[in-house]
Amino acid sequence: MEFLKDLFVNIGLWFSGWLTGFMPAWGVEVVTGFLGAIILVFIGLFAVLILTWGERKVIGRMQDRIGPNRWGPYGLFQPIADGIKMLTKEDIIPTGADRWVHLVAPILVIIPAVLIYAVIPFGDGLRGADLNIGILYIVALSTIGTISILMAGWSSNNKYSLLGAFRAVAQLITYEIPLVLSIITVVLLTGSMSMVEIVENQTVPYMVSMPLVFLVFMVAASAELYRAPFDMIEADSELIAGYFTEYSGMKFVMFFMAEYINLLAMSGVIVTLFMGGWRFFGLEEILPFLNPFIFFAKCAFVIFLFWWTRATFPRIRIDHMLGMAWKALVPIALVNLLLVGLVDKLVEGTLLTSGVLLIVNIIEMVILLAILDKVGGKTRAKTMERVAAQQG
Amino acid sequence: MSNYTFIGIFIVVAIAFPIVALAFAYFIRPKKPNAIKSTIYECGLDTIGETWVQFRVQYYIYALIFVIFDIETIFLYPWAVAYDKLGLFALLEMFIFITILFVGLIYAWRKGALEWV
Numbered sequence: 001m002e003f004l005k006d007l008f009v010n011i012g013l014w015f016s017g018w019l020t021g022f023m024p025a026w027g028v029e030v031v032t033g034f035l036g037a038i039i040l041v042f043i044g045l046f047a048v049l050i051l052t053w054g055e056r057k058v059i060g061r062m063q064d065r066i067g068p069n070r071w072g073p074y075g076l077f078q079p080i081a082d083g084i085k086m087l088t089k090e091d092i093i094p095t096g097a098d099r100w101v102h103l104v105a106p107i108l109v110i111i112p113a114v115l116i117y118a119v120i121p122f123g124d125g126l127r128g129a130d131l132n133i134g135i136l137y138i139v140a141l142s143t144i145g146t147i148s149i150l151m152a153g154w155s156s157n158n159k160y161s162l163l164g165a166f167r168a169v170a171q172l173i174t175y176e177i178p179l180v181l182s183i184i185t186v187v188l189l190t191g192s193m194s195m196v197e198i199v200e201n202q203t204v205p206y207m208v209s210m211p212l213v214f215l216v217f218m219v220a221a222s223a224e225l226y227r228a229p230f231d232m233i234e235a236d237s238e239l240i241a242g243y244f245t246e247y248s249g250m251k252f253v254m255f256f257m258a259e260y261i262n263l264l265a266m267s268g269v270i271v272t273l274f275m276g277g278w279r280f281f282g283l284e285e286i287l288p289f290l291n292p293f294i295f296f297a298k299c300a301f302v303i304f305l306f307w308w309t310r311a312t313f314p315r316i317r318i319d320h321m322l323g324m325a326w327k328a329l330v331p332i333a334l335v336n337l338l339l340v341g342l343v344d345k346l347v348e349g350t351l352l353t354s355g356v357l358l359i360v361n362i363i364e365m366v367i368l369l370a371i372l373d374k375v376g377g378k379t380r381a382k383t384m385e386r387v388a389a390q391q392g
Numbered sequence: 393m394s395n396y397t398f399i400g401i402f403i404v405v406a407i408a409f410p411i412v413a414l415a416f417a418y419f420i421r422p423k424k425p426n427a428i429k430s431t432i433y434e435c436g437l438d439t440i441g442e443t444w445v446q447f448r449v450q451y452y453i454y455a456l457i458f459v460i461f462d463i464e465t466i467f468l469y470p471w472a473v474a475y476d477k478l479g480l481f482a483l484l485e486m487f488i489f490i491t492i493l494f495v496g497l498i499y500a501w502r503k504g505a506l507e508w509v
Contacts, residue, residue, distance in 0.1 A: 029394075033401035040402070041409050090422050094432045096443070107410040114406040118399055128402060129395035136469060157443050158432045166451060170508075173458040180465045188472040245433055250417035254410055319508035322454075326506045330461070330497065334490055337468075341475065341483050 007289035009125045040117040040128055047264040048257045049079040055307055062311035089249035094157050097246065101155035106247065106254035108148035112141040113258045116265040121196050123278045123291025134195035135183055138269060142224065145258070146172045152255070153243035164242030167318060171230065174325040175223035181333035182217040185210065185340050186273050189353075199277030207274040209354035210340065212361045212368075214274045216333050218305070221266050223325070226259065228310035230321055267302035271295060275302075332368065339364065453505050464493055 012032075019028045053068065053076060060067025068075030093102060116138050118128035131137055146169055153165020187193055190201045207214045223230040244255045271277055275298050278291040316324075339360055347353045432443075471478075471486055500506055 029397060030401065033398045034405065036398065037402040037405035041405060087417050087420055088422070090424065090429075091417070092425070092430055095427075095430050096432070103414075107407075107414070110410045111403075111406045114409060115402060118402045129398040131395055131399070154444070156432075159443055159445070160433075162443065162445070166447060170451065170454055173455065177458065177461045177465070180462075181468075184465065184468050184472045187469065188475050191473060191476045193469070193473060240433065249421055250414050254413070322508045323506060326457075326497070327501065331494070334494060338483075338487060338490060341486065344475065345480060345483055 006125075008123065008292065009288070036128055037118075041114055044114055044117060044261040044264065045257075048260040049083075051260045051263060051303065052079045052082070054303075058304070058307045059311055062308075083253070086249060086253045091249045091251060092246075094246045096157040098155035098157075101151050102246075103251075105148045105152035105155060106251040108151065109145055109258045110254050110261070112144040113261040113265065115141050116262075116269075119195050120265065120268040121199055121272060121277055122268075122295050124288055126278075126292055127196065130194055130196045132192070132194045135187065135193045135198070135269075135273070138265075139180055139183065143176070145262075149243050152247070156243070156246035158246050160240045161243050161245045164245070168226070168243055170322060171223060171226075171318075174322050175220045175230075175329075178216050178325060178329035178333045179220035179224060181330070181337060182213050182220065183273065185213050185333075185337050188337070188341060189344060195272050195277075199272055199279060202276040202279065203350050204354040205274060205276040209357040210274075210336075210361055211358070212332065212364055213336055213340075216329050216336070217270065217274065220325070220329060221270060222306055222309060223321070225263055225266055225306070227263075227306050229313040229316050231310075231315060263303060263306070264299060267299045267306070268295070270302050271298040328372075332364075336361075336364070450508065457500055457505065460496065461493070464489075 015035075016028055016032050019031055023031070056078070057067040057075070068078035071077045071081050093099060119131055119134040119137055121127040121130070149168045149172070150165050153161045153163075153168070156162070186198060186206055189206070190198045192198065192201075244252060247255060277298075278295045280290075280294045283290060283294065340357065343353060343356050343360060347356045467489070468486070471482065475482065
C-alpha cells in the first residue's frame with residue numbers, strides 16, 4: 001500500500017535502484033535521463049493525438065455538428081488515420097524556394113515546443129528537471145519558435161507565406177510582453193523562478209487572488225498559441241494558410257504538432273503559475289499518486305476554455321489585435337505589477353495578502369471597465385459621425 | 393541527477409525526434425515531382441514580380457519597441473526574485489523605472505508608432 005501511495009515516484013526510484021545494481025553512477029544518470037526524456041516526448045505526442053480529436057469533437061458539438069465519428073469509438077482513432085495519411089503524402093518543395101531553410105524551419109519549430117516539458121512539474125517529484133530559473137527557461141524557449149516561423153515564411157518563395165510570417169512575428173513579439181510581465185507578477189509573490197517552488201508557495205491559487213493578472217495571461221497566451229480569436233496567422237480567407245502554405249506531408253505535420261504540443265505546454269504553465277499545479281485542497285498530501293491526474297485535469301479545463309473562446313468569438317482584425325496588446329494589456333500588466341509589489345510590501349501573512357490582492361484586482365477591473373467604456377464610446381461616436389458625413 | 397545533465401540529454405532527444413520523424417517519412421512517401429506540381433501556390437496564377445519584397449518600416453519600429461520592453465523585463469526578473477529581501481527603496485526605484493518606460497510607451501503611442509497601417 002505504501003508503494004501504491006506514490007506510485008509513479010516509487011516506480012522511478014525502484015528502476016534507478018535496479019540500474020544501480022550493475023551500472024556506474026553516471027550510467028544510471030544517462031539511462032534514466034534518456035528514458036525520462038522519451039517519456040516526456042511521448043506525453044507531447046499523445047497530447048497531439050488526443051487534442052486534435054478533442055478539438056474537432058468539442059468545436060463540432062458547439063457548432064451543432066457531430067465531429068469525427070467514423071473511425072473507432074467516438075471517432076477516437078481519427079488522428080491516427082490523419083497521421084498515416086500525412087505520412088504517405090509527397091513532399092513538395094516549391095520552385096525557387098530556399099531548400100535548406102525550408103527543411104530546417106519545421107525541425108526548429110518543434111524542438112523548443114518539446115523542450116518546454118522538461119521543467120513542467122506534473123506532480124510532487126514528477127518532473128524532468130527542477131531548474132531554479134524554470135520560468136525564464138520557458139520564456140527563452142518560446143522566442144525561438146518565432147525565428148522558425150520567419151524562416152518558414154521567408155524560404156517558401158510565396159507572397160502569402162511571407163505576409164503570414166510577418167503578421168505572425170508581429171503578433172508573437174507583441175503578445176510576448178504582457179505574457180512576460182504577468183509572469184513577473186507571480187515571480188514577485190513567490191520570490192523564485194523555479195516551477196516547483198511556485199506551486200509549493202500557492203496556498204491560495206494566484207488565479208483566485210489575482211484574477212486580472214490571470215486574465216491578461218490567458219489573453220496573451222491564446223495569442224501566443226494562435227488560438228482564435230487571435231488566429232491571424234491562419235486567416236484562411238486572406239492568407240490561404242499563412243506561413244506554412246507551401247508545406248506538405250510530414251513537414252506540415254511538424255508545424256501542426258508544434259501547435260498542439262505548445263497548447264498542452266502552455267496550459268501546463270498556466271496551471272503551474274495560476275492554478276496551483278498538482279495541488280487540490282490537500283488531496284495531494286493524502287493520495288500523492290493522484291498528482292499527475294489532478295494536473296492533467298486542470299490542463300484539460302484550461303484547454304477547454306481555449307476551445308470555448310474559439311467557438312464563441314469571431315476573428316479580430318490585426319490592427320485591433322496589436323493595438324489591444326500595446327494600449328491595453330501592457331499598461332494593465334505594468335500597473336498590476338506595481339500594485340502587487342506595493343501590497344506584498346505593506347501586508348503581512350499569506351491569506352491576508354491574497355484577500356487584499358483580490359480586492360485591489362477587483363477595484364482595478366472596475367476602473368478599467370469604466371475607462372474602456374469611455375474610450376469605446378468616444379471611438380464609436382467618431383465612427384458614427386464619419387459614416388453620417390459620408391452618407392451626406 | 394543534476395538538472396542540467398537532464399536538460400542536455402533532453403535537448404539531444406528533442407533534436408532527434410523531428411529528424412527521425414522526417415527521415416521515416418522520407419522512406420515511405422512517393423517521390424514524383426514535376427514542374428507544374430512544384431509551382432508556387434497562389435490560387436492558380438503566376439506570381440507577379442519578386443516574392444521577397446521590401447517590407448514596410450512599420451515592422452522595424454514594432455521590433456524596436458519590442459526590444460525595449462523585452463530588455464525592461466529582463467531587468468525586472470532579478471528584481472522580482474530578490475524582492476522580499478529588498479527594502480521599500482527597491483519598490484520606489486522600480487516605480488521610477490517603470491514610469492520612465494510608461495512615458496516612453498505614451499510617446500510611441502502619440503507618435504503613432506503603435507498603429508498598424
